[in-house]
Amino acid sequence: MPTMSMLKDRKFVSLVRMTVAESVQQVLADPDFGLEIKDSFKKRLLKYKSQKSKKFTSLAEIKKRYLLN
Secondary structure: OOOHHHHHHHHHHHHHHHHHHHHHHHHHOOOOOOOOOOHHHHHHHHHHHHOOOOOOOOHHHHHHHHOOO
16 A cells, blocks of 8 residues: 555656656747748848847846846
8 A cells, every 4th residue: 555655756756747748848849830931031130140240238238237136
């Protein structure tokens, strides 16, 4: 006959398995799967990529500026 400790362990293992399975499904689910990238979008990406002079703001700088501590 299973003890209370064993039943709690089984419930915990079951909960962990379910949580991991849900997490993996969320990561692997891609709503854009099978869609093609339009030529116009490819051109915009290439144009953006070639513009190296643009200044980017790091995440650390954004946090420093906008997050209240």
